[in-house]
Amino acid sequence: EPEVTQTPSHQVTQMGQEVILRCVPISNHLYFYWYRQILGQKVEFLVSFYNNEISEKSEIFDDQFSVERPDGSNFTLKIRSTKLEDSAMYFCASGFRGGLSTDTQYFGPGTRLTVL
């Protein structure tokens, strides 16, 4: 079964540093997403990406965040200047269709980001 992969599995960084979280979505998927989950809290939507542009973003996804699909396989989330409160598990997801469909939202294993 195809999978969404994410690297690294754990990233430790100093406050103020830039981090790039990487994801390889399932190859024939068209919709890509980033979510985060602060320890013990809910999974929160950050951004959706379709046709090489952001289609939706949440209030969390401010100017410190950016996403990119630099080639045909990778999908990245960049945090320009990390803050302590950015410490969370970040999940990438992909889907063949958007929204909440039967072939929706295959999630990767996550990257745990720790900001010191």
Add this chain to the structure above:
Amino acid sequence: LAKTTQPISMDSYEGQEVNITCSHNNIATNDYITWYQQFPSQGPRFIIQGYKTKVTNEVASLFIPADRKSSTLSLPRVSLSDTAVYYCLVGTPSGSARQLTFGSGTQLTVLP
């Protein structure tokens, strides 16, 4: 976006059938009901989706009454490995990505 309400937690024993009910009183005509499962430190995983009546797949069944204001996820003969958080979501295939708003979910603990 339709709001969903689920029990915070449930306990069960191995081999039992578990039913988790979700309330979604303001579900819209075009909304589907979708359930996800999340293990600790992993991403949510799609379990089942339905629109009305009953849907069954290899891991679960989903029962939806005629008024569609609630739904019940049924897990037959649970095992210890079914211990996870289960989320109920409501939305449409062509709708906003924000529909994937995960609430607090139901923490299912399967005991030996």
